[in-house]
Amino acid sequence: MGLLALENARLRFGGIVALDDVSLDVAEGTIAGLIGPNGAGKTTAFNVITRLYRLESGDVVFDGHSLRHTPPSRVVRMGIARTFQNVELFPTMTVLENVLVGGHAFARMKRESELRKDALDTLELVGIHMHADRPAAGLPFGTLKRIELARALASKPRLLLLDEPAGGLNHEEVGELADFIRRLRDELKLTILLVEHHMNLVMQVSDHVTVLNFGRTIASGPPAEVQRDPQVIEAYLGGELEPVA
Numbered sequence: 001m002g003l004l005a006l007e008n009a010r011l012r013f014g015g016i017v018a019l020d021d022v023s024l025d026v027a028e029g030t031i032a033g034l035i036g037p038n039g040a041g042k043t044t045a046f047n048v049i050t051r052l053y054r055l056e057s058g059d060v061v062f063d064g065h066s067l068r069h070t071p072p073s074r075v076v077r078m079g080i081a082r083t084f085q086n087v088e089l090f091p092t093m094t095v096l097e098n099v100l101v102g103g104h105a106f107a108r109m110k111r112e113s114e115l116r117k118d119a120l121d122t123l124e125l126v127g128i129h130m131h132a133d134r135p136a137a138g139l140p141f142g143t144l145k146r147i148e149l150a151r152a153l154a155s156k157p158r159l160l161l162l163d164e165p166a167g168g169l170n171h172e173e174v175g176e177l178a179d180f181i182r183r184l185r186d187e188l189k190l191t192i193l194l195v196e197h198h199m200n201l202v203m204q205v206s207d208h209v210t211v212l213n214f215g216r217t218i219a220s221g222p223p224a225e226v227q228r229d230p231q232v233i234e235a236y237l238g239g240e241l242e243p244v245a
């Protein structure tokens with residue numbers, strides 16, 4: 001079993017089956033892409049993994065432990081961090097203070113000076129240390145995305161969940177993001193679950209891709225194989241799924 005597994009996950013919202021018997025296994029040290037049309041259940045899967053939503057049936061298993069009874073606050077300390085589809089920062093706090101939130105979640109006992117140094121190092125890693133003392137509000141969107149990434153990394157995760165990290169980024173920024181995500185896997189040995197509509201990014205960086213449609217898994221395999229799958233092409237109506245350059 002991989003570092004993370006969803007086992008027959010099922011969750012409904014009224015009449016909508018957001019996750020319909022979804023199983024997923026993410027091997028440690030790999031990048032797993034999770035794709036699918038709008039409303040397919042991707043963000044719901046993240047909310048289930050981070051325990052914001054409770055499954056009706058099935059389970060989430062992290063590092064061999066069921067998270068069925070784990071509160072969301074413990075999930076971070078167990079080594080799972082995430083970014084949000086719509087950037088969720090504290091606008092009046094500085095960039096550094098936002099990142100310190102991640103550090104505090106990881107190590108409440110550490111000295112503040114150590115946490116600050118860690119946070120600054122993390123800001124340097126994502127390339128925005130020059131903005132450390134500015135309030136988050138008013139910074140360009142691409143910078144806000146990097147603050148979120150830094151906050152997630154500051155909690156020293158083993159598993160990083162990225163919900164549409166390329167959303168709103170320009171072509172050059174997406175290229176930098178692809179390199180960065182690979183570095184996180186190769187240098188920091190992180191395991192990454194990547195939700196993204198940007199097909200070139202997903203297909204280029206993922207070791208494995210799972211496709212959801214209306215809460216169901218319709219394909220799962222290596223990127224090249226998934227891209228050729230007729231059900232996947234149909235789910236995307238041939239529009240969004242471009243061949244990888």
Ligand SMILES: Nc1ncnc2c1ncn2[C@@H]1O[C@H](COP(=O)(O)OP(=O)(O)OP(=O)(O)O)[C@@H](O)[C@H]1O
Pocket residue numbers: 013016017018036037038039040041042043044045085
């Ligand atoms: N808290 C909620 N209450 C009611 N319905 C919800 C809730 N969260 C998600 N849903 C519904 O569950 C389904 C899956 O939503 P989800 O946000 O997981 O989709 P998604 O794959 O992330 O889509 P997108 O690509 O647009 O972000 C949708 O029909 C959505 O409306």
Ligand SMILES: [Mg+2]
Pocket residue numbers: 042043044085
């Ligand atoms: Mg979503």
